[in-house]
Amino acid sequence: MKFIKENGPHIKSNDSTSKIMTRFLIALTPIICFAIFKNSVIVYSYASKGFIESLHPLFMIIVGALTSFISETLYYKIVLKNDLRTSLYESYRSFGIISGILLALVLPPNIPLWLVSFGSFTGSIIGKMLFGGFGQNIFNPALLGYLFISASYSNLMGSPFNAYELDTIGGATPLSNLMNFNYTGSFENIVSPFGDLFNLFVGNIPGAIGEVSKLLIIISFIYLVITKTIKWIIPTIYVTTVFILTFIISKYIDAGVWYSLFHILSGGLLFGAVFMATDPVTSPLTTIGQILHGLSLGILTVLLRFLTPYPEGVMTSILFMNMLVPLFDKIGIKARNNIRNIIIIVITFILIIIISILNITHKLDKNSSNVSELDSKVNILEVKEDGNKKIYEVTSKGWGLIKADVEVEDKNIKSIIIKDSKDETQWNEIEKNNYIYKVIQNQNNIDKLDAVSGSTYSSNALKNIVKKVKIEEAK
């Protein structure tokens, strides 16, 4: 009788890397289904779109998954010089399709397919294979792909609406709407345009295809926690931190608890927390590390939402915090040796939280003074109503005084007709740049629009008109 000679242990848990990844994919299926239901089925039924055209979101997911799989296979074949069989097997073993699917799910519904492919390719090759493949990457490949797309083709990124929503809702996503109100305002201004919080919870709002249904994300999260697939500490701490910080802010601006719930239920927070921040390869291994990671993600997301003109903040936070993972783990190991080693870190974090809140409240104060500044600069002389159309007659301070008529339909600015701009010295720059058209195009994200160089005063005067009218309309 021959016996195998080997070091132990001789029994192993029956979980494996591929089982974990399979469970992760299972958790993603309801979200994929809802994405297709909302952006294909509904659109096909109500928005007079062609059948193939309606299936665009499905194609996005397929293209994302296929591109990452194929590009990894090619990398194994061409760069690492394996034969085709091994390359396919290696690519299967490194679970490339997951990052492709995740990428597609955080993109808006009407993005060109080649762009999905581009993001998926760069994510897999630059984000993963160049680092040495599965287990070696520092950044989440899906998010790196997302970064590449949004950095290099932001103008092609598309809007977060599907065709059905464009017809019916119009306007802004919950978060960009919030920003237009300078992060303060009543329930009616911030939540009501999208129905109520329940709508945000079930996903009946515009947004990236996979992010909107918080209900399904929570169900998937529970499944993933029960099956011990993900590091549950990170999303729990992350979302709790966002809740607590926005709760403090809501007390400051005299809003109710709905304000914090709104922050949690809007944008990609839950999706990012559950599916992106828990990516085992790019998150800390130690418990203390995971707690610090979740805490930092929460703080950074709130800071990005309140202090920068990018109201989303989740993807950027996760990508940035990927870089700090080794540091968090180092702290985690020290804490494991002796918990007293992290007293300084705890103090630092408390200070960071206090400074963050002070910063945000300061900004909010400044914003409200900006609003009164806006009042002093833009004057509404008269509002004429004509059916569902409204025409605002306004003046706005540039170099001199701009007079204009703003035509509004369904809370959207349709046109701005300039009646007087003779005091503006550089008005030709405005016209050369077709700036009025741009202002109307970007009415929901007006703070992101840059002024025309050489004609800043006139540009700002035009932007102020839009802001003022938008605020009036939302009242």
Added chain:
Amino acid sequence: MSGLKLDGKKEMSISSEIVDFSNPSRVYVPLMNGNTICACLTKAGKKVKKGSIIGKREDLDFPILSPVSGTVVDIKKCLYQNGEMVDTVVIANDMKETLVKKNIVSDITKYTKEEFVELLRKCAIKGMGGSDFPTFLKYKGEVEILIVNAVECEPYLTADLMLCKLKAETILDSITAIMKINNIKKCFIAYKENNTIVRDAFMEYIENYNDIVLEPVKNIYPAGWERFLVKKVLGIEYDRFPSEVKVVVNNVSTIYSIYKALKYQRGISKRIVTISGEGFSIPINILVKIGTNISTVIKEIGEYKGENLKFIAGGPMMGNAIGGDNLIVTSALGAVTIISDTEDEINECMGCGRCIKVCPAKICPAFIYKNVNNKEKLKELNPELCVECGLCSYVCPSKLGLRDAVKIAKKKVKE
């Protein structure tokens, strides 16, 4: 403290009785104590009695005794439980069991502490839970609390369980004697809460003993680890040895051997060994002489089942698959497990952090694995704290040899 619930599989080998195989024609006594090589104090052709000194661990002046009477035939290399070939004294058994000195003590509590320690050394009593650590060293200092370890947390193993079932009263007598001699105030018998056999066995007699308490511990592996037990039972931690906090932890089999030493002034000549696992037809507990070649016994009991078998000296978690079945029984060998090889799908470390979560010694196996060639970094990661319980390798979804890496790191740091 961490740890994990494992499938115990103990019901496989629990039977009503222990089968006696304690009459081997030849015994092979390894000249080893743990992993320390001992000197040979006999030679071929010499007649020995049961209890004659045939070897010695020189640094501790700790003897190796002959388990049978007969003639030394040879000194040859045999397979030891760590998987290596070591020198063994081969003795042809004359089956007469002639003792060096026949002696029965009527009152086993009438020893002084010094006599007791000396007796443990002379009788070569050592840790029978697997450590092989000379027991007399544990009793050298002042002792306040004794913890009897009947936890037996490795899957498949039932040797200690069976001993408790059959010899509960003797064990309690032994404990009482040890307590009286060493002036110990309190004793805890720790057992796994689901091993009710242990509880039931002692329950009958325990009422008569005020200072002995039955202490259930959680059904997790490695609940039988010394540090874990002290922490769970007493809630205290120590730096290196339990003696720092005046605690002695003894395996229940060791306690039984101490009884033999106190009563008959004899060393360990027999022990119970579990033979279990899916790869063996009749899982069983057997009573064998120290030095028995276990393959001869196995052939008499049953046969191997299945392909790609592993013959493990010890339990599946901490034992070694030694690559052959000609294993020599020592006092530290509690079991032989025969199971088939697992088919592992090995992958890169994905960073799930399970090994870190589960590690009872609070180290970070994944980071040690990644930095195994970086000595400076290893020093920060404290691999020397590892108890080699193997849980890190057990839970790893990528099936990496984490314990092996930590073992290597341990050596590197000590250099």
